[in-house]
Amino acid sequence: MINNTVRRSQLVSPWGVGAIVPFPDDESLMIAGLDMWRFGDNYRCPEEFLVKDDRLVKRLGVSELRLPPDYREPGKGYRYANITIPAVRFPRWHYCPFCGTMSKLSYFGTNEKCSGYEWPRGRSCKNRKYRPRLIPERFIVICEDGHIDDLPIAEWIHENHTIKYNENTCKIRRTTGGVSASLAGVRYECSCGASRSLTGATREGALDNVYRCVGAKPWLGVEKDEQNLCGKSVKVVQRGGTNVWYPIIKSSIYIPVDIQDVDNHILDVLERRWSKISSAVDENGMIDKSRTDIIAEIEDVDAELLYKAACAKLNADGDAEINEDISEEEYRLSEYKALLKNSGQDNLKFYCKNYSISKYNNALLPFFKSISLVYKLCETRAFVGFSRLLPDNTKSIREQKAMLSTKSVHWLPAVQVFGEGIFFEFDEERLRLWAAQDVVKNQVAKLSQSYNQMSSRYGKPSIQMNAKYALIHTFAHLLINQLSFDCGYGSSSIRERIYCDLGPEEHNMYGVLLYTASGDSEGSMGGLVRMGKAGNIEDVIMDAIENARWCSADPICIQSEGQGPDSCNLAACHNCALLPETCCENGNRILDRALVIGKSDQKNLGYFNL
Secondary structure: OOOOOOOHHHHOOOOOOOOEEEEOOOEEEEEOOHHHOOOOOOOOOOHHHEEOOHHHHHHHOOOEEEOOOOOOOOOOOOOOOOOOOOEEEOOOEEEOOOOOEEEEOOOOOOOOEOOOOOOOOOOOOOOOOOOOEOEEOOEEEEOOOOOEEEOOHHHHHOOOOOOOOOOOOOOEEEEOOOOOOOHHHOEEEEOOOOEEEOOOOOOOOOOOOOOOOOOOEHHHOEOOOOOOOOOOOOEEEEOOOHHHOEEEEEEEEOOOOOOOOOOHHHHHHHHHOHHHHHOOEOOOOOEOHHHHHHHHHHHOOOHHHHHHHHHHHHOOOOHHHOOOOOOHHHHHHHHHHHHOOOEEOOOOOOEEEEEEHHHOOHHHOOOEEEEEEEEEEEEEEEEEEEEOOOOOOOOOHHHHHHHHOOOOOOEEEEEEEEEEEEEEEEOHHHHHHHHOOHHHHHHHHHHHHHHHHHHHHHOOOOOOOOHHHHHHHHHHHHHHHHHHHHHOOOHHHOEEEEEOOOOOOOOOOOEEEEEEEEOOOOOOOOHHHHHOOOOOHHHHHHHHHHHHOOOOOOOOOOOOOOEOHHHOEOOOOOOOOOOOOOOOOOOOOOOOOHHHHOEOOEHHHOHHHO
């Protein structure tokens, strides 16, 4: 399958383990589990593929993050040529595009040509000199636990037929068109005389009498899980549907450890060589000094200073507390603290300068406490699992990782992207006074109700929505739209990272980072940081607020009691506050323009009107 290529970033999303990848020439393959991936001939992963982010490694409970391997032709200056990502053929049911004759192929076999079965009526490929290659079936079945299988075609068409299906003697044909463009137009017939269309197959529980989930995991080569038979109802979907595979991505902004009075060159060596240094920690938690001495000699730095810096990094506050069980807000707390001050260096992956809001126009003084310009940042995005049918983040990281391989693996695929950003710290006292108003509480209660109804459907716990989170989230969307208008950025190239508790407040974080981070050069040339400087950002913020006061869908939009995905928004629609979903952390949910600018009869509802 060498000619079938994808970018390495696509193997994190949208085509990671367990996803169906549509290749040219009607090839449909599913990315295999991590235990089948290979990184060269050695057991150890080559240095070229390692992604260095110690905080995220601890958070995910693994020892390594790795770049997905990318193919390079031999002789092109790449040491690990012919490295490919394994995949299995799915769905297995294929049919002839000319006569409709079907065959069930192997997970691991190559594609086949039509068998040329002679049907008593209709088309046949028996006498054709060149028989066409089979193409994959369009419909499959999935269950809520992440299992996936072929559509049980044979069982479906023989459900009410007197003759039972025999795979050795029965031949099945697929026909389409005729009476309807709906599922009634997709019909299967067997050589024994059984025939049935797909009418009604998508109804809830329609297949229960002929098929229950058997725990199939094609990406792991498991056709039927005999030990843990699932037994749940399955749903008929199209193999290219968005509900077939939802990736679960954990991201992290790389934050260097703040070590005082250490030379920049030593910090640079420490960052680049940390994986080698940390691998030599003994059972007492002490760094092997001989290891740092060797590295110091290679890098031509002072060995004693390097050793002391390494010990300081190892014993940095908070590092030991990071594990798989901490919340997302708790994990982001160290990032938030780094963004509130001058952090990092120009020669590191992170460089941030914090400015008091007094350095900006007085118009911003009541609303914000500080603004940070992030000249350099590095975001690591790691793939930890997936769900089917519905997005599901209720499982623990351990449970999510268990779907990726047949045995425990000590690594996960990840990519790193680089960019820049602007961080806004909101004024805590003003937020407290604003959120304490009854009019704000009543408005946010509507958001809470819609959000909890959605959570109930997805099996998530209910929460009491934090008004400050909804405000900061909506402000981020409005500002991204305005930056796109003013600066020429594509709206999909700017992302948000919210530092605030979604539910009850525990961490006292009130900020948002708007940043560019992508594999290409868009937005990484200093443009976003320049817009964050005094004299520029004031106009952008004020324009965003003024433009939010009127939506082309008003008054319907501003008076909405629930709209958008799962009705989890109030005054927010595609004309005013919604963004491409790659920009938003919540899938364009929990948005309300009224919390930013108020309503005509409730001016104090808006934070910027108080």
